[in-house]
Amino acid sequence: MTSTLPACQTTCPYCGVGCGVQVTLTDKQTLQIEGDPTHPANLGRLCSKGSALAETVELPGRVLHPQIGGRRVSWEEAITTIAEKFKQIITEHGPDSVAFYVSGQLLTEDYYVANKLMKGFIGSGNIDTNSRLCMSTPVVAHQRAFGEDCVPVCYEDLEQAEMVVLAGSNLAWCHPVLFRRLSQAPGERFVVTIDPRRTYTTSLGGLHLAIKPGTDAVLFNGLLVYLYDQNLVDESFVANHTEGLKTAIAAARASAPDIASVARICELPAGDVATFYRRFAATERVVSAYSQGLNQSTSGVDKVNALINCHLVSGRIGKPGAGPFSLTGQPNAMGGREVGGLASQLAAHMALENEEDRSRVQRFWQSPTIAEKPGLKATALFDAILEGKIQAVWIMATNPAVSLPDADQVRRALECCPLVVVSECVQTTDTAVLADILLPAATWGEKDGTVTNSARVISRQRAFRSPPGESQPDWWIVTQVAKAMGYGQYFDYDSAARIFREHAALSGFENDGRRLFDISGLSSLSDEQYDSLLPRPWPITHSAPEGTSRLFADGRYPTENGRARFIAVEPALPAREISTSRPLVLNTGRVRDQWHTMTRTGASLRLSGHTPEPFVTVHPGDAEKLGLHHKELAWVRGHGGHEILARVHITSRQRPGSIFVPMHWNDFYTNQGRVNTLLENLVDPLSGQPEFKHQPVAVRPCHCEWFGFYITRVELHPQLKYALYWARVRLGQELWRYEVAGNDEPKAWPTRARELLEGEQGVWIEYHDSVRNQYRAAVLHEERLVACVYISRNPQIPPRDWLIELFERELLSKEERMTLLFGREGDETVDDHTVCACFKVSEPKIRQAIKEGYQSVEAIGQLLGAGQKCGSCLPELHELVSGE
């Protein structure tokens, strides 16, 4: 770190809630990160990930210099090489032979220049973003229903609602601060959670509909029919502000004529469906918040439109506490949509297919050309690379070798692509290692710009430290390449502020109220005003400079006739049904304390303990049929016979016939856990969003002769090839825990341990019980613990949270040394994961406290601190206390 400001207000880089963050330099020269009490998204709150941001500022393994083929080069050489190679390929094969694959992690200004270069100067639509994987479905659904990609509501609506429908959203883990806002909001509200899994979000109470995966459109069609048949249509609203109801009703009736049919198709109790419909009909203020459970589907757009239809028919939109609410996954997924970061969009909510729009943008940019058609969407783009149609790809701030479906195919595509440029902050991502040219990108806290959250609120991200090495902001890198390609006068930016002003001006250019995305009120900000810009929701015009929280209050929609459109939805079956060879439905998603492919959160010590390994959750009935045992390992086989290995969690939270596997793990953290290698590349035909929620798989036990763990200061995984399975978590700057399993004979364990830990200097103490098949060893250097090993035939491994504490001691007592070899009395083989990340409180500690009589969340909080800071663990604490 070369310079630090004493205080800075910025925005969290993780999810689409877009919380304001206050960064302060303490007297001890450490960074203190707190929620910004003035930010409208969070009003001071932060979740576990946001609270741990200070731990990830000094990311290990930064890319510090430009590299070509692994050789350090100057920026000038890297930029010139990229520009020349892109120009040469474009000359030989045309503009559609190159592509950019960008990210919802980029700031709006980065996104803006990348889109401008590709669509206006290279002349191709081939720029797509990883937001394709999370938000492209609502984009199309909004365009179909409202005429433009507009989220009608704001966060206050969620709090003001008397009923909240959470459809395909694990709010408690994926948007934790919104979950907190909802659970703390005054007044009573009825919450309906529609999710095949019983997630911690269901702790809000109300009604949980454990729907059959893939049948959501039938459930919403049934609601539309119910409202219509019960004469609960808002006649005046429908007559004056909508069109297409009759056709939508006819389509809905064909698939969902009555409650009994809906209950049968969705495999729900008819009484629960009736309760849902009755409560929706009887409640004025209803917000339906939805996320990946609807979006990541081969018929996601229809599912979302089926839900929006219900709000239109009942007039529950454009009013306080009412409306459909798409919760965005990434911090700047919305900003990417504003600038046209999707291959299917132009810029400033204009359409590539519209000649007037193309001409308007081209005139504004004064560009020599403009893309004439939409480019390739994410998965098609990588297919085209594999087919040789795309010869050069530039990937910015994303890790498609892990995050895209059929991830091994993506890896092969990158391996055979003639030119792969990657802008990254970390050297070792699964994608960065495949780069021909690797560029050091500045990351959170090191660059300036703006982001837009789920509620259309534009906030500043501010730099509070200098980028390390030669890292540069993405907008700077793109601009340099554009200049080297000969477009200097159009990319003559010297700051993010200049780019933002141009972006704001384009939004208002020849707008005349036709496009709701209009932030022209910010187009003449001075640099100082940009620096001090406060958060505000778009539209932001000269007549409404503070922005507009709720849309459609006047009943006017940005369609040609000003009316919202009902969409006739004929529910489609999932693209791939289960079969005898793959009889289970795989659903993938997030865990509470990790983000995407773990590049940042995996480096945080406090975030590593909640979910230390890749896992597969299985219903007890399925587990019995399949011969699976809790805490053992299982193979999950998917598309193309690909398999991953994960720890088995047996739980009645899981719906029979379905399994869940988290999306985060990559080759850096485990040896066989990239779940997206199992997924077939299936997409929604309208949005191109891939199916991550309904892929057929098979699960079988993985028989291992032994299970165990190593805690060590040396990185073991390059030598762990003999182990069938390993997964690691960071416990300290130089301390790792490896969970391992394999098939060697017990007599090999001591030899293996000594080979693996030969880098650890110190005195060995060992215990090998060949009758109980247990091996324990520890290495002590000057009385300090430097490594320990535990191997056993039994997968039920004793807790190790107390062991980790011993690594922090300068000196171990005689008793502690004994416990290293013989364990502690009363150690139970319980799940020892960390429940409270802020105060590092493990599940065994909480269970012990409950046994000792601390039987409320408050009492445990007072005793252990758990739940007293960010509150992300409160749903788990409630369940532990209530004994569920």
Ligand code: SF4
């Ligand atoms: Fe960041 Fe958590 Fe807020 Fe999301 S909810 S923006 S991850 S602090």
